[in-house]
Amino acid sequence: xxxxxxxxxxxxxxxxxxxxxxxxxxxxxxxxxxxxxxxxxxxxxxxxxxxxxxxxxxxxxxxxxxxxxxxxxxxxxxxxxxxxxxxxxxxxxxxxxxxxxxxxxxxxxxxxxxxxxxxxxxxxxxxxxxxxxxxxxxxxxxxxxxxxxxxxxxxxxxxxxxxxxxxxxxxxxxxxxxxxxxxxxxxxxxxxxxxxxxxxxxxxxxxxxxxxxxxxxxxxxxxxxxxxxxxxxxxxxxxxxxxxxxxxxxxxxxxxxxxxxxxxxxxxxxxxxxxxxxxxxxxxxxxxxxxxxxxxxxxxxxxxxxxxxxxxxxxxxxxxxxxxxxxxxxxxxxxxxxxxxxxxxxxxxxxxxxxxxxxxxxxxxxxxxxxxxxxxxxxxxxxxxxxxxxxxxxxxxxxxxxxxxxxxxxxxxxxxxxxxxxxxxxxxxxxxxxxxxxxxxxxxxxxxxxxxxxxxxxxxxxxxxxxxxxxxxxxxxxxxxxxxxxxxxxxxxxxxxxxxxxxxxxxxxxxxxxxxxxxxxxxxxxxxxxxxxxxxxxxxxxxxxxxxxxxxxxxxxxxxxxxxxxxxxxxxxxxxxxxxxxxxxxxxxxxxxxxxxxxxxxxxxxxxxxxxxxxxxxxxxxxxxxxxxxxxxxxxxxxxxxxxxxxxxxxxxxxxxxxxxxxxxxxxxxxxxxxxxxxxxxxxxxxxxxxxxxxxxxxxxxxxxxxxxxxxxxxxxxxxxxxxxxxxxxxxxxxxxxxxxxxxxxxxxxxxxxxxxxxxxxxxxxxxxxxxxxxxxxxxxxxxxxxxxxxxxxxxxxxxxxxxxxxxxxxxxxxxxxxxxxxxxxxxxxxxxxxxxxxxxxxxxxxxxxxxxxxxxxxxxxxxxxxxxxxxxxxxxxxxx
Amino acid sequence: xxxxxxxxxxxxxxxxxxxxxxxxxxxxxxxxxxxxxxxxxxxxxxxxxxxxxxxxxxxxxxxxxxxxxxxxxxxxxxxxxxxxxxxxxxxxxxxxxxxxxxxxxxxxxxxxxxx
Numbered sequence: 001x002x003x004x005x006x007x008x009x010x011x012x013x014x015x016x017x018x019x020x021x022x023x024x025x026x027x028x029x030x031x032x033x034x035x036x037x038x039x040x041x042x043x044x045x046x047x048x049x050x051x052x053x054x055x056x057x058x059x060x061x062x063x064x065x066x067x068x069x070x071x072x073x074x075x076x077x078x079x080x081x082x083x084x085x086x087x088x089x090x091x092x093x094x095x096x097x098x099x100x101x102x103x104x105x106x107x108x109x110x111x112x113x114x115x116x117x118x119x120x121x122x123x124x125x126x127x128x129x130x131x132x133x134x135x136x137x138x139x140x141x142x143x144x145x146x147x148x149x150x151x152x153x154x155x156x157x158x159x160x161x162x163x164x165x166x167x168x169x170x171x172x173x174x175x176x177x178x179x180x181x182x183x184x185x186x187x188x189x190x191x192x193x194x195x196x197x198x199x200x201x202x203x204x205x206x207x208x209x210x211x212x213x214x215x216x217x218x219x220x221x222x223x224x225x226x227x228x229x230x231x232x233x234x235x236x237x238x239x240x241x242x243x244x245x246x247x248x249x250x251x252x253x254x255x256x257x258x259x260x261x262x263x264x265x266x267x268x269x270x271x272x273x274x275x276x277x278x279x280x281x282x283x284x285x286x287x288x289x290x291x292x293x294x295x296x297x298x299x300x301x302x303x304x305x306x307x308x309x310x311x312x313x314x315x316x317x318x319x320x321x322x323x324x325x326x327x328x329x330x331x332x333x334x335x336x337x338x339x340x341x342x343x344x345x346x347x348x349x350x351x352x353x354x355x356x357x358x359x360x361x362x363x364x365x366x367x368x369x370x371x372x373x374x375x376x377x378x379x380x381x382x383x384x385x386x387x388x389x390x391x392x393x394x395x396x397x398x399x400x401x402x403x404x405x406x407x408x409x410x411x412x413x414x415x416x417x418x419x420x421x422x423x424x425x426x427x428x429x430x431x432x433x434x435x436x437x438x439x440x441x442x443x444x445x446x447x448x449x450x451x452x453x454x455x456x457x458x459x460x461x462x463x464x465x466x467x468x469x470x471x472x473x474x475x476x477x478x479x480x481x482x483x484x485x486x487x488x489x490x491x492x493x494x495x496x497x498x499x500x501x502x503x504x505x506x507x508x509x510x511x512x513x514x515x516x517x518x519x520x521x522x523x524x525x526x527x528x529x530x531x532x533x534x535x536x537x538x539x540x541x542x543x544x545x546x547x548x549x550x551x552x553x554x555x556x557x558x559x560x561x562x563x564x565x566x567x568x569x570x571x572x573x574x575x576x577x578x579x580x581x582x583x584x585x586x587x588x589x590x591x592x593x594x595x596x597x598x599x600x601x602x603x604x605x606x607x608x609x610x611x612x613x614x615x616x617x618x619x620x621x622x623x624x625x626x627x628x629x630x631x632x633x634x635x636x637x638x639x640x641x642x643x644x645x646x647x648x649x650x651x652x653x654x655x656x657x658x659x660x661x662x663x664x665x666x667x668x669x670x671x672x673x674x675x676x677x678x679x680x681x682x683x684x685x686x687x688x689x690x691x692x693x694x695x696x697x698x699x700x701x702x703x704x705x706x707x708x709x710x711x712x713x714x715x716x717x718x719x720x721x722x723x724x725x726x727x728x729x730x731x732x733x734x735x736x737x738x739x740x741x742x743x744x745x746x747x748x749x750x751x752x753x754x755x756x757x758x759x760x761x762x763x764x765x766x767x768x769x770x771x772x773x774x775x776x777x778x779x780x781x782x783x784x785x786x787x788x789x790x791x792x793x794x795x796x797x798x799x800x801x802x803x804x805x806x807x808x809x810x811x812x813x814x815x816x817x818x819x820x821x822x823x824x825x826x827x828x829x830x831x832x833x834x835x836x837x838x839x840x841x842x843x844x845x846x847x848x849x850x851x852x853x854x855x856x857x858x859x860x861x862x863x864x865x866x867x868x869x870x871x872x873x874x875x876x877x878x879x880x881x
Numbered sequence: 882x883x884x885x886x887x888x889x890x891x892x893x894x895x896x897x898x899x900x901x902x903x904x905x906x907x908x909x910x911x912x913x914x915x916x917x918x919x920x921x922x923x924x925x926x927x928x929x930x931x932x933x934x935x936x937x938x939x940x941x942x943x944x945x946x947x948x949x950x951x952x953x954x955x956x957x958x959x960x961x962x963x964x965x966x967x968x969x970x971x972x973x974x975x976x977x978x979x980x981x982x983x984x985x986x987x988x989x990x991x992x993x994x995x996x
Binding site: 009024026030034035057060062067 | 909910911914928930931933934937938940941942952954956958
């Protein structure tokens, strides 16, 4: 105990060391004065008494040193001195310091920025009570024979939820579904994003309302029109007033009473998954037919583990429950994951890879700075040798050198953090919105801690080699070299080794970037099958309260289409239930026999209800038969078009024209009258599905809910968004016009993650290339400078400048090749890490490897050439003199 | 040592300081040094400078505390006094020292007799 006490006292003493030192001096002075008084009393005169007193005391300075050694903390004194010394040294060589600090700032800043992203998305706890106990529950479809690797996870069937609630390993299970409703209380009608949630939802998340109450079982049971609203919405619409509780909110033309307001920190679970902010929560109750069908999967489930229970316990308990459902449930299983892991599942590999890549950039920065430090320390060898000869320990000198590294890294870190703060905004701007939890990305204490940690590691990584190198040479060697300083072979070998490592690292990053570019190019080369340029689309979800029948909805869209067609520059207008790149609708159907293939009975295909202009607008080719005509209305014979894939899958490639299909045994029979070309309806990465196109005007045939319009404009379609809204509002001013965007935007959004990873990899690779070129130049220029006498000698003996140039270049390019070869091998070994992020490109894609190596080779050649050429321009006579 | 006096043994100095403060009450460094030399007669030679690191150590361990005051010579000096912890330590140290010296004495006596 007293030892710790003594340490604490010493720390306090150290902190007030000026005062303590003054006290010691005064005390010792007082002692000597007392002794002097004593000798004066014994009869000596004052001067003699003082001399006698000092003699008796036995060395004032020694006593003072001894006290100082005991007091305070000697190592801290040393540290402060070393830091000051380091700062002075750095200030004395501004060019070196600036180069090193800038290099480190880039490395550390990029890491801090990427870490803030990783932290916000992967690591930060969710804004709920005890978030570690929250889990996502999903059902698992039985393994598919045709696609063994496919994702079998699926949302839960509400019919099964009641059974799952019996699990003892969970203290509660809540279901939630995203919903959108139109809200006409604002200047222009809007779609509000909400969640329909079962009564347990708020209790499971463990968050209490800020005002009012959350939803109760009685709300769902009585189908009450109540909502809980978000803090942001409450502030915006009700100015944060308490009388918002009980106020009425009109959603989809229905009056809802506001029952409660959630706190500002709360967000819906679907919002954490990367969708738009959730504005309201409404009760979720399931109709009897849903509750009777164990195959009707439609609700996402979040659960809270019972105290002490584990994810595995809950999974096995729920698995056993699901196994007891029998054939009704279609052989489903259950999977349970931590909610945070579940949310971040899709982006985790990407983020970790980015972290690894940016870590490589930092490593490169370290290698460069280490290389610079080695050169610098060669210049300091004499000084250090003298200190070693005077008795300084190697450890002491190594510690001092490491202190310099830490000071350097610290400066780099501060500059890097400033850089990261600037980078964060740009980073978030290029980060695709479908990456979850971007709102949790922040530059705060967590990022600061991470930065301090990597800075410490960085300082050791780049400082250790130079420190070892300086202290391993004996004082005699260093002092013996007079005049010209000759680098030890150890130093030049270390630097060559660092250069090879640097080349390998940047080759890996360049290859990674090349693979990403190749992948994006391959993706963009996939034909969509339709012309997406210049098409502006919008979604208008008509509420049943005003548009109860399919005919009413058809009339609305007919009127809207006419209004849109009158817009200047509008070339074509079409509408349908789902348009390309904006979702789809799949249904089972029966192909009527006539040689129909067996097994086609439970076939399913995409069913889209489209207006006659659809195919022209999207430039989808009619291959056979006829297209949908305006005359295909209610009352006319039921007709449909199919795509090529439909004919391939269900008719063995035979001619579909004249064949008939129906959606169910009692549904109307539909004649296929034409075949159109295939399109990739969902995205470039999704397979082509068989499709059936029905005329939108045959509403009795198959009442698919019309909700989307598309307009092809000549010129910039995006600039016409407001005109499009106005045209639709001229038909009904109360309907929100949602998701107004061009197909180019939709495509860009779909490729957001790929663009993002490609962009970042390119940035990292560019940084790596610059660092490597600077590093190569530095090493080669210095080494060639060291060999000036040898070069001069060769030239004096008759070698031409070109010959010397060739000789030196061959040597250094040999070293570059070794590094590049190492990088290629490393990239091949690391390939499977990026495999999942590449589209139809092998991680060993030869083109990417050749391209990256070529780029690197040219840059390295240039760096070597510039560094070597200067050496061949020397005048042999002046060097050899 | 050349002049026949013995250097203060490591560790015993602390005990002497504590005893001095126990006997004389609060004392400054000079007073403690004089007292140790007086008590030991001419047997012990105290290098007075070495007193101060020892005082610092005792202070850090919380056995003594220091306060600025005015000496009998009318000079400012730091006065050291025992803390309650220091008093306990003194008791413990005294007991330990007595035990050790008894044992050492037992070892030494037969040799003296043999002479």
